[in-house]
Amino acid sequence: MNRMRANDWLFWGSIAACYLLQLMPLPQAMLPLKPWWLALVLMYWTLEAPDYVNLGRAFVLGLVGDVFSGDLLGEQALRLCVFCFILLRFRARLRFFPMWQQALAVLALLLNDRVVLLAIRAADGQLVPAASYWLAPFIGMLAWPWVFLLLDDARARLRVRDA
Amino acid sequence: MALTRNEAAPLFSPDTANTLRLIAYLALAIALMVIDHRNGWLVQVRYFASAAVEPMYRLAALPSRLARSAGDAMSDRTRLNQRNAELERELLLAQARLNRLQSVRDQNERLQQLLEAQRSLDLGVQLARIIDVDTDPFRHRVTIDAGARQGVAVGEAVLDAHGVMGQIVEVLPNTATVMLITDPAHALPVKSERTGLRAIARGNGALDSLELPNVPISADIKPGDMLVTSGLGGHFPAGFPVGTVRNIRNDASGMFAVATVTPSAALDRSGEVLILHNLPDPVGPPRPAPAEGPPATAAQP
Numbered sequence: 512m513n514r515m516r517a518n519d520w521l522f523w524g525s526i527a528a529c530y531l532l533q534l535m536p537l538p539q540a541m542l543p544l545k546p547w548w549l550a551l552v553l554m555y556w557t558l559e560a561p562d563y564v565n566l567g568r569a570f571v572l573g574l575v576g577d578v579f580s581g582d583l584l585g586e587q588a589l590r591l592c593v594f595c596f597i598l599l600r601f602r603a604r605l606r607f608f609p610m611w612q613q614a615l616a617v618l619a620l621l622l623n624d625r626v627v628l629l630a631i632r633a634a635d636g637q638l639v640p641a642a643s644y645w646l647a648p649f650i651g652m653l654a655w656p657w658v659f660l661l662l663d664d665a666r667a668r669l670r671v672r673d674a
Numbered sequence: 675m676a677l678t679r680n681e682a683a684p685l686f687s688p689d690t691a692n693t694l695r696l697i698a699y700l701a702l703a704i705a706l707m708v709i710d711h712r713n714g715w716l717v718q719v720r721y722f723a724s725a726a727v728e729p730m731y732r733l734a735a736l737p738s739r740l741a742r743s744a745g746d747a748m749s750d751r752t753r754l755n756q757r758n759a760e761l762e763r764e765l766l767l768a769q770a771r772l773n774r775l776q777s778v779r780d781q782n783e784r785l786q787q788l789l790e791a792q793r794s795l796d797l798g799v800q801l802a803r804i805i806d807v808d809t810d811p812f813r814h815r816v817t818i819d820a821g822a823r824q825g826v827a828v829g830e831a832v833l834d835a836h837g838v839m840g841q842i843v844e845v846l847p848n849t850a851t852v853m854l855i856t857d858p859a860h861a862l863p864v865k866s867e868r869t870g871l872r873a874i875a876r877g878n879g880a881l882d883s884l885e886l887p888n889v890p891i892s893a894d895i896k897p898g899d900m901l902v903t904s905g906l907g908g909h910f911p912a913g914f915p916v917g918t919v920r921n922i923r924n925d926a927s928g929m930f931a932v933a934t935v936t937p938s939a940a941l942d943r944s945g946e947v948l949i950l951h952n953l954p955d956p957v958g959p960p961r962p963a964p965a966e967g968p969p970a971t972a973a974q975p
Contacts, residue, residue: 534734536806570699578723585706596696638858
């Protein structure tokens with residue numbers, strides 16, 4: 512019971528940290544490099560503790576992200592739903608990939624997300640973005656092992672403490 | 675949600691990733707986006723959610739603010755002195771210019787009284803500070819720390835010390851969102867200070883340039899020309915600097931020229947901005963002249 516509660520704290524804390532990181536300012540040159548933290552953290556929870564993630568929750572978390580970023584309402588919700596759907600579908604395989612293959616899977620998922628976003632923006636009537644638009648998924652790929660290790664370590668510590 | 679943990683669990687877990695459910699959520703998201711795009715009443719949702727959004731913005735901006743104040747505290751004395759001297763010089767120059775302008779203003783006022791002009795040039799301005807958050811690097815928006823409670827309204831122009839920055843596009847109780855003039859969705863009417871040539875300055879997605887599309891090839895415009903707001907359209911008051919022409923080239927069709935403009939305002943993170951409150955009179959036909967002829971004060975003895 513206690514362990515559940517600690518895990519809950521970790522889950523919601525990591526989600527809140529994602530929203531903050533997403534809003535955090537960076538130097539101008541590094542702005543396009545900012546990875547989509549929410550997707551990376553949700554990917555961790557999908558793979559390791561799937562009780563926390565389902566499509567409905569992904570949708571709601573995406574909506575909250577939209578309210579924070581002030582873009583089109585529903586944009587992140589749609590992207591996150593697509594992301595989590597693919598993840599949940601292939602969860603059983605992805606879990607047992609070695610880290611570098613998982614990172615490649617992250618790259619593929621985030622690139623797919625970029626295509627989805629491009630489609631949404633095109634339907635919204637916006638210009639085709641600059642080439643740096645495609646850089647963020649690569650940074651996401653590089654960030655994935657660290658996100659995974661950090662969250663996994665935190666979870667393991669909680670488990671040891673509660674045991 | 676209960677998981678199937680038995681050995682016979684399928685490789686694809688159909689109950690957690692149900693295609694039908696995905697389609698339902700996607701449809702819902704698309705419906706939301708269309709509604710938001712068409713009639714924006716979901717701005718209201720954001721307005722009510724602002725109780726949560728605004729503290730989050732301040733929290734996210736905190737590290738950079740702390741870093742900046744730490745930098746201020748640790749910057750050495752000589753640099754501060756140097757900066758101080760620099761600012762004093764600038765102040766002196768500005769004062770001299772102001773004194774000259776004062777006489778011009780007096781003269782202008784007298785002339786305007788002679789003309790019985792209805793429009794005054796004084797503007798209601800309000801100081802606001804930029805909150806350091808970025809919501810989306812591919813849209814040029816900034817958040818400022820004044821909102822509906824401070825009297826900010828959608829459509830008001832935002833300036834900094836060097837020129838026009840953009841306009842307010844969304845207002846929350848204590849913060850507001852500014853669309854910068856470099857946003858791809860933004861355009862503003864400008865004119866060349868040297869020749870009076872009118873044009874539209876459009877954002878092109880880069881933070882350090884604007885574009886003047888569809889300039890006639892024969893038009894008198896050259897690199898170095900200063901562009902100011904023309905006041906047409908009524909959104910921006912006339913006469914504020916927008917940028918200087920950097921270069922001119924032919925567009926793809928060869929029928930028109932395209933000028934690239936360097937914005938005057940420091941669009942990448944300037945600390946404080948001015949919000950202009952009263953908009954200029956809407957453009958329309960002039961008022962009918964009074965029947966009794968020129969005013970008595972204009973009569974020459």
